[in-house]
Amino acid sequence: MDRPLETRELVHFLAVADELHFSRAAARLGIAQPALSKTIQKLERRLGAALFERNSRTVTLTPAGQVLAREARHALDAVDAAARRTRRADASDPHLILAMKAGGDAGLLPAILAACDREPSSLPVRVIFHTDRVRLLRDGRADAALLYSPAEDLSGLDTEPLLTEPLMAVLPASHPLAARASLRTADLRDENVHGRRGPSTGPEAGSLTELLQLVALGQTVAVVPRFVTTPLRHDLASVPVTDAQPVTLLLAWPAHSTSPAVAALARAAGAASPGGEAAGAT
Amino acid sequence: MDRPLETRELVHFLAVADELHFSRAAARLGIAQPALSKTIQKLERRLGAALFERNSRTVTLTPAGQVLAREARHALDAVDAAARRTRRADASDPHLILAMKAGGDAGLLPAILAACDREPSSLPVRVIFHTDRVRLLRDGRADAALLYSPAEDLSGLDTEPLLTEPLMAVLPASHPLAARASLRTADLRDENVHGRRGPSTGPEAGSLTELLQLVALGQTVAVVPRFVTTPLRHDLASVPVTDAQPVTLLLAWPAHSTSPAVAALARAAGAASPGGEAAGAT
DNA sequence: GTCGATCCATGCCGTCAGGTTATCGATCGC
DNA sequence: GCGATCGATAACCTGACGGCATGGATCGAC
Known part of the structure; x- marks a missing residue:
């Protein structure tokens, strides 16, 4: 009994881990509940570890179950990525997929794509817009992405x-702080700030345009990297926050990628950007 | 037909990719050859891509097959890691496994382990010696490792x-270059150098002790980081190579790890080492 | 306390995926 | 051309996985 876990087992497990409810999880998987119970039991026997605590009224993850939930997602992403990248490697019109947020390229993208075009062994680049770009990289739906660090x-x-x-x-142009030459984080303490990490208390904004709309309406204040603020609506003003960690725009791709086309894109991006001499690693 | 690839399919595929021979691969898997043929055909149908070129006399990987070979290994590592980490999360004597090469800790390990001991939420550390430490990290057999960059x-x-x-x-103490205060890479051009990247032409050395033995016998010259050269056998001499890129000893762990114990070990390692302020990223 | 509702586990059964053996067809060395 | 080699195909078999019915435990309502 030392063969690897099967994908199906991991999928079933994750359904239960998400729902914490066997019947609902079974419904989500499109199978009956007993089949699911059996898969989980088999998994637990195979691993020699209890994954769920069943209290006949509630289902909770054990510590081992929490570990498996994280690892299983990782593993399934890798399996999905394997399938997707293989299919794409065989595509009749080979190309790269670059994921980004609309307007999130700081104006660098045309130069990068032009430079990439001139690289040997480059491929046409198809751009897709998506919020969760990291996930697209991890499950193989994109080959590269424009991300923000940290x-x-x-x-x-x-x-x-x-x-x-x-x-x-x-800020709204009329905001008291809008006239300042610079701000510190503490100055925004009383504002309903959007755009920092962690959940915001204010209304949700799906896109930058929506976020700025909300700012214009006075419902929130946005804190964003400078390169997304030009040009700015005329009813808004922007002020640097001096004690916040600056944001780096970067091109990212899966660490184990060996595609020459991705390498060409990376070279082109490095050459076409201001910060273009240092190579990121690991 | 859009469910994920099964682990078994990837294992079968990799066997063929390794052997480039269906019958041998089947033997390795402990199954008959027709079953393997069918699995591969099914995989190819599922992915919509040919994975092997069968010339009725030779089997070769197509480009898509090469992509899948790499990705499948990655995915299987992740699946194995999921199982191993889950089992270990449930172990009755929780501990971390640190992989290193014997003698490859530059003498820092005792201080690191002592510091780790004092960290909150740390765990006992078990050390294992292994050459391919990166692989141990990737498939979950180790939680952390001492590696050398680059x-x-x-x-x-x-x-x-x-x-x-x-x-x-x-070098042997009697070697003409042994008296030099420093060397450049070019000085070693005519020597049979061991320990650089890439396959060496000389005899194989499994451990540092073996390597130094070979040097003492005059069969090779070793180029290694300084911290593995103290103390040195009295019949050997060491000379710095000034134009070679220096080597960084570092503690590494899986990037997606969320274990508090690994974090504690990393903090301890940073605190107990000379280069202990900068945190590595990504 | 009893009853009903909820929910996971168990028992039993059918089906098909994945295995087996036998054989074919193509290709290559001699 | 002949035998050897090797992957594909055909026909068949088995057990893992899923379905249905039901059991047993727990909790809330009254």
């Missing part, structure tokens, strides 16, 4: 820094 | 640098 978790990715710029507070 | 591939790992030291050439 806002995003870069583990498992290789990176090429493109540009480092300070954070700016974006 | 000699090893750190992608997908988080790191804490401990110490940076120059490379030393280790």
